[in-house]
Amino acid sequence: MSTFSGFMDEVDGISIDRFEEPNLSSTTFFLSHAHTDHMSGLTTYGNFQILERLPEDKVFIYSSPVTTQVLKEMHPQHENKFKPLEIGISQMIEIPSTKKTVTVTLLPASHCPGSVMFLFEVKNKTILYTGDFRWKLNQSIPKALCYSTGEVKTIDKMYMDTTFFFERYTKFPCRDDSIGEICKLIKDWIERGKQYQIVLATSAKYGYECVFTDIYKQVNIPIHVNQSQFDVYKYFPCMDKAITLEASNSQIHCHCNSWKSTCVNAGSQFVRQIKICAWSFSNWQNKRTISDRDTLHNKQYKVCYSTHSSYEEINNFLDALKPKEVEPNVIPDRKEDATKMYNNIRSYFKRHTTQVEQSPTDFNFTNFTSESTKSCMEKSNVDKEEHADIFDILD
Ligand SMILES: [Zn+2]
Numbered sequence: 001m002s003t004f005s006g007f008m009d010e011v012d013g014i015s016i017d018r019f020e021e022p023n024l025s026s027t028t029f030f031l032s033h034a035h036t037d038h039m040s041g042l043t044t045y046g047n048f049q050i051l052e053r054l055p056e057d058k059v060f061i062y063s064s065p066v067t068t069q070v071l072k073e074m075h076p077q078h079e080n081k082f083k084p085l086e087i088g089i090s091q092m093i094e095i096p097s098t099k100k101t102v103t104v105t106l107l108p109a110s111h112c113p114g115s116v117m118f119l120f121e122v123k124n125k126t127i128l129y130t131g132d133f134r135w136k137l138n139q140s141i142p143k144a145l146c147y148s149t150g151e152v153k154t155i156d157k158m159y160m161d162t163t164f165f166f167e168r169y170t171k172f173p174c175r176d177d178s179i180g181e182i183c184k185l186i187k188d189w190i191e192r193g194k195q196y197q198i199v200l201a202t203s204a205k206y207g208y209e210c211v212f213t214d215i216y217k218q219v220n221i222p223i224h225v226n227q228s229q230f231d232v233y234k235y236f237p238c239m240d241k242a243i244t245l246e247a248s249n250s251q252i253h254c255h256c257n258s259w260k261s262t263c264v265n266a267g268s269q270f271v272r273q274i275k276i277c278a279w280s281f282s283n284w285q286n287k288r289t290i291s292d293r294d295t296l297h298n299k300q301y302k303v304c305y306s307t308h309s310s311y312e313e314i315n316n317f318l319d320a321l322k323p324k325e326v327e328p329n330v331i332p333d334r335k336e337d338a339t340k341m342y343n344n345i346r347s348y349f350k351r352h353t354t355q356v357e358q359s360p361t362d363f364n365f366t367n368f369t370s371e372s373t374k375s376c377m378e379k380s381n382v383d384k385e386e387h388a389d390i391f392d393i394l395d
């Protein structure tokens with residue numbers, strides 16, 4: 001779950017993925033994707049001080065066209081506050097409070113529909129904010145990150161998703177393989193007859209947009225979900241066919257009665273359960289199968305699926321872009337995990353000592369974290385429930 005403060009040390013007047021105090025002093029806002037841990041101050045149950053700012057303040061929230069659509073659906077009365085930016089096209093934006101300009105380019109983040117990274121270019125500084133992202137090993141570097149000569153741009157600072165930046169998560173199967181496995185388990189079961197039902201068990205409440213749309217594409221059956229899931233997913237333009245509130249429309253169920261319970265249709269003896277998770281697949285390697293069958297309950301399967309980059313993918317991303325400074329966007333609660341993560345960042349700097357001007361010389365958890373991130377962590381009022389939404393911690 002994101003612990004990013006919203007502020008970048010390099011550009012004043014901007015906030016990213018935070019829309020409440022102390023970020024309300026900013027006048028230009030960016031949202032990387034529509035997941036609740038990036039939307040504090042914008043979610044349906046929040047107060048919307050940011051949206052009530054006067055039109056003459058020229059305060060806007062910039063995001064990808066898909067995310068803008070989600071925001072407009074959520075807050076139709078404030079739709080003039082949301083501005084879409086095309087992916088891959090650099091745009092100059094004036095920051096009202098400082099009267100300075102920043103050039104911003106959106107890059108696909110492959111995390112959920114509409115998710116992007118932001119590349120900010122100001123005088124003498126280039127900053128990349130990744131938001132949540134899944135990088136493919138050795139994928140080609142987006143054009144926006146290269147000079148016209150083809151050389152990779154110098155990135156002075158990277159604010160990076162570090163959700164799985166631990167050696168125990170060195171590898172994950174690619175998303176296509178995970179989805180293929182899920183669909184294989186579904187088809188093999190439901191083709192036996194109408195009474196054969198699938199229960200998708202997830203340990204986070206939301207964030208399965210791609211799983212649901214991909215299942216729908218391959219199996220052509222919408223997933224039966226509960227009203228509160230429906231209310232969140234319905235804002236995504238691509239989700240309308242992939243989910244349903246009608247039990248009789250589906251043989252695939254996901255917390256469709258309420259959180260952690262399913263409708264009576266899924267209560268029969270002809271149920272196969274598929275648990276979708278990444279956290280419990282530590283030390284997953286290519287040689288292992290993508291799914292594990294529960295030895296006690298032979299109708300239960302676990303499938304490894306991740307919307308965040310693995311340790312190996314993050315290192316590959318760092319090695320390709322060689323940022324001069326790295327700040328983690330996801331700092332673990334446990335000190336020993338935080339220490340491991342900082343050591344991993346340090347290892348990256350050690351590999352590239354010739355390329356970097358600045359590296360954290362004195363490893364120290366508190367020294368390394370910027371002031372703004374520290375204060376945000378102290379003030380963080382995210383409760384355990386919301387934490388569980390994003391982190392796969394309940395299995
Ligand atoms: Zn996310």
Ligand SMILES: [Zn+2]
Nearest residue numbers: 224253256263
């Ligand atoms: Zn159901």
